[in-house]
Amino acid sequence: MRALVLGGSVFVGKRLVSALQAAGHDVTVLNRGKTPTVLPEGVAHLAADRTDMDAMRAALGDREWDVVHDVSGFVMAAGGSDIGALIELLDGRVGSYVFCSSIMAYDQSWAGVFPWTEDQPSNPEGTATYGGFKAVAERLMLERHAATGFPATVVRPAAIYGPENNIYDMETPMFLRLLQSRPILVPHGGLVAGSYGHVDDLCELMVAMADLPAARGEIFNVTAGGVTARRYVTTLAEIVGVEPNIVLVPDDVLPSITRPVFGHLFGVRHHAIASIDKAKHLLGFEPRWDFTNGHRSTYEWFQSQGWGADTDALRDPVWGASWDFDAEADLAEQLQ
Numbered sequence: 001m002r003a004l005v006l007g008g009s010v011f012v013g014k015r016l017v018s019a020l021q022a023a024g025h026d027v028t029v030l031n032r033g034k035t036p037t038v039l040p041e042g043v044a045h046l047a048a049d050r051t052d053m054d055a056m057r058a059a060l061g062d063r064e065w066d067v068v069h070d071v072s073g074f075v076m077a078a079g080g081s082d083i084g085a086l087i088e089l090l091d092g093r094v095g096s097y098v099f100c101s102s103i104m105a106y107d108q109s110w111a112g113v114f115p116w117t118e119d120q121p122s123n124p125e126g127t128a129t130y131g132g133f134k135a136v137a138e139r140l141m142l143e144r145h146a147a148t149g150f151p152a153t154v155v156r157p158a159a160i161y162g163p164e165n166n167i168y169d170m171e172t173p174m175f176l177r178l179l180q181s182r183p184i185l186v187p188h189g190g191l192v193a194g195s196y197g198h199v200d201d202l203c204e205l206m207v208a209m210a211d212l213p214a215a216r217g218e219i220f221n222v223t224a225g226g227v228t229a230r231r232y233v234t235t236l237a238e239i240v241g242v243e244p245n246i247v248l249v250p251d252d253v254l255p256s257i258t259r260p261v262f263g264h265l266f267g268v269r270h271h272a273i274a275s276i277d278k279a280k281h282l283l284g285f286e287p288r289w290d291f292t293n294g295h296r297s298t299y300e301w302f303q304s305q306g307w308g309a310d311t312d313a314l315r316d317p318v319w320g321a322s323w324d325f326d327a328e329a330d331l332a333e334q335l336q
Contacts (some may be wrong), residue, residue: 001023001025001026001066001067001068001210002025002026002032002064003020003022003025003026003027003028003063003066003067003068003069003073003204003210003289004028004029004063004067004069004094005006005020005027005028005029005030005033005066005068005069005071006030006068006069006070006071006072007031007069007072007237008029008030008031008033008039008043008072008249009029009037010037010166011160011164011165011166011167011199011311012071012100012160012199012202012203012318013029013072014037014072014164014200015033015162015163015164015200015279016071016203016206016207017029017039017043017202018040018129018203019200019203019204019206019207020069020207021040021042021043022288024254025066025067025206025207027043027044027045028043028044028045028046029043029044029045029046029260030045030046030047030048030050030059030060030171031047031048031072031319032047032048032049033045033047034048036331041083041240045308046059046060047059047182048060050072050086053082053085053086053089054221056086056089057089057136058127058189059215060089060090062093063093064093064094064117064239065090065093065094065095065154066095066096066210066221067094067096067097067210068096068097068098068204069097069098069100070096070097070099070100071100072259078124079217080194081126081153083136083137083140083141084187084240087140087144087150087152088142090150091144091148092148092215094151095151095207095210096151096153096210096211096215096216097141097150097151097152097153098152098153098155098206098209098210098237099137099141099152099153099154099155100132100139100153100155100157100202101134101137101138101154101156101157101219102131102134102156102157102237103116103136103156103157103158103159103195103221103223103272103274104111104123104130104131104134104157105122105123105131105135105138106120106121106122106123106131106156106317107120107121107122107123107124107136108123108131108269108302110219110272111268111269111270111271111272112268112271112272112280113272114272115274115275116192116221116272116273116274116275117221117275117277117278118219118220118221118278119331121140121255122135122138122216123135134136134243134335137330138154138219140321141154142154142217142219145216145217146217151215151216152216152217153209153215153217153218153219153220154219154220154221154273155202155204155205155206155209155219155220156219156220156221156274157193157197157221157222157223157266158195158196158197158222158223158272158274159171159194159195159197159198159223159270160196160199160202161196161197161198161199161295161298162198162200162294162297162298162301163199163298163301164199164301165298167239167315167316167317167319167321168313168314168315168316168319168322168323169260169264169321169322169323170225170297170321171236171298171302172262172302172314173208173263173323173325174233174236174263174325175236175240175299175302175308175326176307176325177235177244177307177325178226178236178240178242178244179242179308180303180309180311181245182245182283182325182328182329183245183246183247183328183329183332183336184233184245184246184247184262185246185247185249185262185328185331185332186223186229186230186233186247186248186249186262186264186266187229187245187248187249187251187254187262187267187268188190188229188249188251188267189230189231189234189248190228190229190231190233190246190248191228191229191230192227192228192229192233192265192267192268192270193227193228193229193271193272193273193274194225194226194227194265194270194271194272194273194274195221195223195226195274196224196225196226196227196288196291196294197223197224197234197287197294198222198287198288198290198294198297198298200288200289201224201287201288201289201299203220203293204288205222205279205283205285209283212283214282214283215282215283218282220276220278220279220283220285221274221275221276221279222276222279222285223274223276223287224276224287224289224290224291224294225287225291225294225299226274226288227291228272229265229266230246232266232309233246234267234294235295236299238292239292239295239296239299242301247331247332247335247336248335249262249331249335250260250335253331253335257331259324259327260322260323260324260327261327261328261331262263264321294329311325313325
């Protein structure tokens with residue numbers, strides 16, 4: 001199968017390329033070529049900026065693809081891009097188009113209403129925001145499917161974790177806090193609940209979707225179990241083998257916080273659990289990794305990187321998410 005990956009240089013894209021190769025597909029990656037990365041042997045590379053349709057036309061030429069996996073369709077990398085023009089370019093030349101969207105494509109005012117299902121309203125914020133951009137792209141793809149049969153499938157992952165995660169305010173700093181006996185600040189009593197899914201579960205389903213007619217023209221939540229912020233911390237502490245030093249942040253203190261002192265997913269705006277019943281019933285999806293085993297495997301990868309003693313904050317150039325252990329320690333001292 002001839003597979004084109006739009007993106008492919010970091011996290012989901014890298015793991016997806018590996019999953020496609022493992023399934024025996026002929027893989028080509030198209031990206032701007034600006035993120036330093038080494039593609040696996042046998043993977044072809046096309047360089048183009050998806051915001052420049054002339055460059056996209058030149059790079060793609062008259063090629064046809066059995067499947068296109070779009071994992072670069074977000075506002076930070078694709079802002080200003082013409083999703084409609086890209087669909088027009090590929091319509092009739094692709095057997096399947098799998099778009100990696102996000103739980104942020106939902107109307108975020110539904111936070112706290114459980115569970116989130118694919119028939120709920122989408123994000124109305126427009127293309128200037130991450131979730132709004134995803135929602136607009138989804139709508140255009142599904143409208144094209146209805147009009148011409150364009151073989152679009154949308155996956156909406158929730159919080160994705162796992163090896164090579166470039167969202168640096170999730171499991172990486174949490175492992176470091178635990179290993180270094182640092183305070184762990186938790187807002188809202190630790191009651192904010194979220195859905196977490198292993199990156200390889202997402203990628204394996206995306207690979208399988210290319211051969212699943214039931215996936216065409218549909219949106220699917222893709223994640224695994226949901227846990228509260230407190231359960232997140234205590235589970236990772238059990239994996240590391242330490243007792244966590246949890247410091248609860250009172251709600252009345254939150255407005256005065258100006259520096260990052262806890263992961264963004266612990267905030268109340270991410271209080272949502274996604275249902276995967278649709279993916280289970282129509283596609284036979286069953287996550288291979290539950291929350292505990294997935295993070296245990298991720299911790300093994302983390303340790304293999306030699307990061308256990310690191311304190312220097314990592315920052316991805318796209319997302320910018322990071323940590324500030326000094327700010328965390330300052331606030332923890334005030335609260336204890």
